[in-house]
Amino acid sequence: MSTLFPRLFFFLFALPLLADSASPTINDDVLGLIVFKADLIDPYSKLASWNEDDESPCNWVGVKCDPTSNRVAELALDGFDLSGKIGRGLLQLQSLRSLTLSRNNFSGSLISDLLRLDSLRSVDLSLNSLSGSIPDGFFSQCRYLRFLSLAKNSLSGQLPSNIGSCSTLASLNFSSNQFSGSLPGGIWYLNALRSLDLSYNFLTGEIPTGISHMFNLRLVSLRGNRLSGSLPQDFGDCFLLTSVDVSLNLLSGNLPISLRRLSACSYLGLGSNSISGQLPGWIAEMKSLQLLDLSKNQFSGQIASSIGDLQALEELNLSENRFEGSLPESIVNCKSLLFADFSRNLLTGSFPTWAFKLGMKRFIVSENKLSGSIQIPVTNSSSLAQIDLSSNFFSGNIPSEISSIHSLLFMNLSKNIISGSIPSSLGKLKSIEVIDLSWNQLNGSIPPDIGGAVSLKELTLKGNSLSGAIPNNIGNCASLNSLDLSENNLTGSIPPTIADITSLQNVDFSLNSLTGELPKQLGDLPHLLSFNISHNNFSGELPAGNFFNTISPSSLTDNPDLCGAAVNRSCPSVLPKPIVLNPNASSSIPSNPALPTDNLHHKRIIFSLSVLIAISAAAIIALGIITITILNFRVQASSPPLVATPPPSDYYLSQSPTTDADSGKLVMFSGDDQEFSAGAHALLHKDCELGRGGFGAVYKTILKNGHPVAIKKLMVSSLVKSQDEFDREVKKMGKLQHPNLVSLEGYYWTTSLQLLIYEYVAGGSLHKHLHENLLPTSLTWKERFDIILGTAKSLAYLHHHGVVHYNLKSSNILLDGSGRPKVGDYGLARLLPMLDRYVLSSKIQSALGYMAPEFACRTVKITEKCDVYGFGVLVLEIATGRKPVEYMEDDVVVLSDLVKAALDEDRVEDCMDEKLCGKFPIEEFVSVIKLGLICTSQVPSSRPDMAEVVNILDLIRCYQGSPEGQLN
Structure with missing residues (x-):
């Protein structure tokens, strides 16, 4: 190292001259990389092999050389945990073809003349912390570059107007940054471009026309911006487009008819905009479509029957529009369909039998006006994992044939007018995890065979006319964490087997006619969060320990014979009868003239011997206890304290x-x-x-x-x-x-x-701070925002290192003495021999309300997006001060639904925690809860990455609004 500083000193001053030299030496690559390394922080010494005394860098880690010229051709340091700035030493690598520095923590701005290297073909700087705007002239120096990714950084400002200068670019990815302003029209002159990703930025204005010039374009994603206006009419003139995603914007107008020409397009994502009009019949001409997402728009009219011609279609999402009429029978021809969501529309008609004829995994038609009975073909071979028919007008009985769908994990038939009894065949569904039959007109008793559903986690039968007793066999549902049998006509007592379900968290037996004493073993349930038995006829003393020591009195009301501290009613003392030994043995034995006198004498002798033996044993035990106590006292007195x-x-x-x-x-x-x-x-x-x-x-x-x-x-x-x-x-x-x-x-x-x-960590869990009033003052908005941001950063860090948390909830976030959040319980799933979603569901995802919906589907991959969903729920919990799921006396409140409804109806103040004090920007609050709702999207691909979330939160704090936008 003694020669390093003079060499670096010389090189730093000679760098501009060397960069322009016509005949660089091999030493230039060594010195260029050493200068580059001097600007870095290498915490794990991964660049230890980079020695300035070497004649050539070709054997250094991350470096590849051209075998002909022996010059550096590739520099690949992705995922090396490096930080610092990207220095100008790279400009000395005159033969560099590929530069990959992704998945590090580089900061600072871009090198303005990085692209002037003639040999450069590929640059990947994604997943870093680069900031600032793109320098002027950055693209004007572009020579033969083919690939450029600056994704998932913190770059800002407008996209340069001369972006079209890189005419050789085949792939451009600027996603998940903070770029603003409008799309420059020059971007459509990148004639060689095959992939364009500008998603998750803050771009505004209309999408300019001219995309038809990009005759090589295959993929375009403008998702998650603030673009407005209509889709350009020439959008369909890029005949080779296979993927179009403009969802999560402010687009309006009708679909341009030119889209019909995209016969090669397999992905069309237009969700979460304000696009209107009807679903045109020409949609069938996009014959390669595998995913069609038109959700959360303003489409109306009937669903075109020609949609059945899309035989490659795998995912169809038309939810949250104004579609009416019946579901077209032609969908039965969509042989590849796996996922169909028609929820929250105005659809009428009968149940579509094709739902069980296709190989679908998820079928959702909730919140429509469908009616009639539910018909399942006798020869059913369905592979459905999730079916949601809730909030319609379905009637008739629950078909017993539903037990033939062995793959079923989630079934929601709630809020219909279904009658009859619950079929005992439901117990044959060994894999089912959620059954919701609430708010129907079901009668009869709960079938004992329900205990056969051994994987069941949630059973909701609320608001029916069920009678009889709670079956003992329900204790066989060992995975249950939520059991709601409220508002029925159930009688009898609570079976003791309920206490065997150690995973139980939420139980509601309210508004029934249940009687008897509560099993004492209920006090041993370790995870119980709520237990509502109000408006019944229970008697006796409450169980002791754990949850029942702090149970809310409202969960016990209208049970006049209950006693204990929670109901402020003392229990009558019950003392055992004293045992009196009467020395007059003859009088202690009832008179019986038929009993011989010798036998009476024999009994008196036996009784006397028994008493003597008992007394002697008691004396020996007492003597032993006294001896051991004395010996222990002497040992402790002679031993040093441990x-x-x-x-x-x-x-x-x-x-x-x-x-x-x-x-x-x-x-x-x-x-x-x-x-x-x-x-x-x-x-x-x-x-x-x-x-x-x-x-x-x-x-x-x-x-x-x-x-x-x-x-x-x-x-x-x-x-x-x-x-x-x-x-x-x-x-x-x-x-x-x-x-x-x-x-x-x-x-x-x-x-x-x-x-x-x-x-x-001494500060306690976030759950206690939010819901148990541990502190005399509540968390301020600034403290809550810091907790949200800190949690997001920790998850982004975990995901960056390939770790999925799987169990994010407020009780797993601790606060240190300064209020900084610290996320715990991460990475524990890595200790299991395999990441089995059912093991994870029962062992980890125990908190109701945080679990991503894909846990209910075998075919959907469990990824980091599960954490994003849990984080979104957590954001809403922190902002509102409410639990993810709250059980009221006559309703169940899901936090995400509550917040969304408040936003839709412009009642944002109703979402605020009443314990929030002081002034804070209302825009910041609204932006945060909107981000939380986006993170809780039902479709994993619709959720942002955690690195994107961190960028968005940073931007929200930067633009927190004027003082006039603050609330007291």
Whole structure:
């Protein structure tokens, strides 16, 4: 290194001359890369092989050279965790063809003359933190560039008018930035362009005409901007277009008829605009369509029957429009159809039998005016996973043939006028997870066979005329987390088997005629959040412990014979009869003249011996207890104390050696490995418990050096990987370091006990701050926004490192002493041998309301978009102060539906947490809840990435509005 600084000093001043040199030397590549490295922060020393004393950089990591010239041809440093700025040293690489710096944390602005390198063909700077506007002249120097991606950065300003200068470009991706202003008309002169992605920016104005010049264009995405006006009439003149996505804009007008010429187009996304008119019959001429999304627009009229000619169609979304008339029978010809959503329209007519004839996975027609009975073909071979017929006028019985759909995961028939009894055949649906039959006219009893639905998580039978008792077999539904049988005519008592369903979170038996005492075992349910038994005839004492210690009195009203502190009614004392030993044995035995006197004497002898034996045994036990107590007292008096504070509030991790087979090794990532005995079980004391989750309980303890930590005891030993895989995965998790993540500090393994050691965060969970009034003052809007932004950054960091959280909820977000959010419980799914959605659903996704809808469908891939959905719910929860799902006496309130309705009706003030104090910009609040609603889109592809969310939140805070827009 002694020669490095003079060489760098010379090179920095000579760089402009060297860049223009006609005969560069091989050393120029070495010096150029060393200068480039000097501007970087390399926390993991991944560029350690870059040595300035080498004659050539061709053996350096990330560098590839042209075998003919021995000059650097490729620089690929994607995902190297580098930060700093992209320096001008790159300009010395005169033979560079490909530059890939994606998935790092580079900041600062773009190099203004980066594209002047004649040999450059591909530049990928995506997924970084670059900012500022694109420099003037950036595109005017473009020579032979074919690929350019600046996606997922923080670039801003307008798109340069000379963008059309890069006439050789085949792919241009500026998505997920903060570009504003209108689309420059010159963009349509990129004649070689095959792919254009400007999605998720802040572009405004109308889409300019001229796209017909781009005769090579295959893909165009303008999704998630603020573009207005109509689609240009020449949009369909790009005959080779295979994908068009202009959804999530402000577009209006009718569909241009030129779209009929896009016979090669497989993806047409126009959702979430204000496009109107009818669905034209010529849509069938787009014969290659696989996805057609016209949702959330203002289309009207009947659905054209020609839609049945789209035989390649896999996904059809016409929801939230004004379509009327019946569903065309011709759809039965769409043999490839997997997903169909017609919800929230004005459709009439009968149930379409083709729904069970196709190989569809999801069929949704909720909130229409369909009527008649539900007919299922006897020879049904349907593979449906989700069917939602709610909020229509369907009548008749629930067909028993529905049990033949073994793939069914989600069934919602609520808010219809269906009558008759619940078919016992529903118990044959072994995979079903959600059954909602609420608000119908069902009668009869709940069939005991319902216990056969062993995967059931939600059962809602509210608002019917069901009678009889709650079947004991319902205890076989071990995965249930929500059970609502309210507003029926049920009688009898609550079966004790309900207490066997340890996953239960929400139970509602209100407004029935149930009687008897509550099973005491209900107090042992670990995850119970609500238990409503109001307006029944229950009696006796409430269960003790856990949830029932703080149960709301409103959940118990109108049960006059209930007693306990929660109903402010003391329970009568019941004392056992005292046992009196009468020395007069003869009088203690009833007179019976038929009993011989010898026999009476024999009984008196036996009774006397029994009493003597009992008394002697009691005396021996008492003597033993006294002896052991004295010995323990002497041992404790002669031994030094093991802990600084008395148990059970904290425990040290012992360093005592042991030969126990269950002993293990405590591995701390700081390098300080401590041995401790199998007595580690003693650490996990009930009084130290901080909380419980799907993977296990969390306890607070103190290391022997005085450092407080939180210990999670894993309760999935049967699912956890082998020790080697466990060690490898946990060490990967330990490398995840972010200011908004709870740090994993170490772990412990034995065959019977696995512990994860986390940093201790003292501020409590976000759930408690929002819903349990822990603090004298509520969270301010600034604090809430910071929590939302910090959580978004942590998720973006996790996704950047390939980790999906899967279990995002307010109870898994902790606040430190300064109010900074720290996300916990991440990465635990990596400890399982496979990412099975049903294991994840039962072990992780336990919080009702946060689970993304794709968990209900086998065929939809579980991705980072699941976290985005949970984050969207969390945003609404933080902003409004309301829980994701709230159970009222006569209704269930879903937060996302509540917020959307308030926005649609211009009642945004109704969404605000009444505990919010101080002034804050109303525009910021509205923008945040709109972002939350976008994140909770039912279709995963409609949700933004978390990196995009962070960019949007930063922009929302930058443009928070004028003081006049603030609310008190």
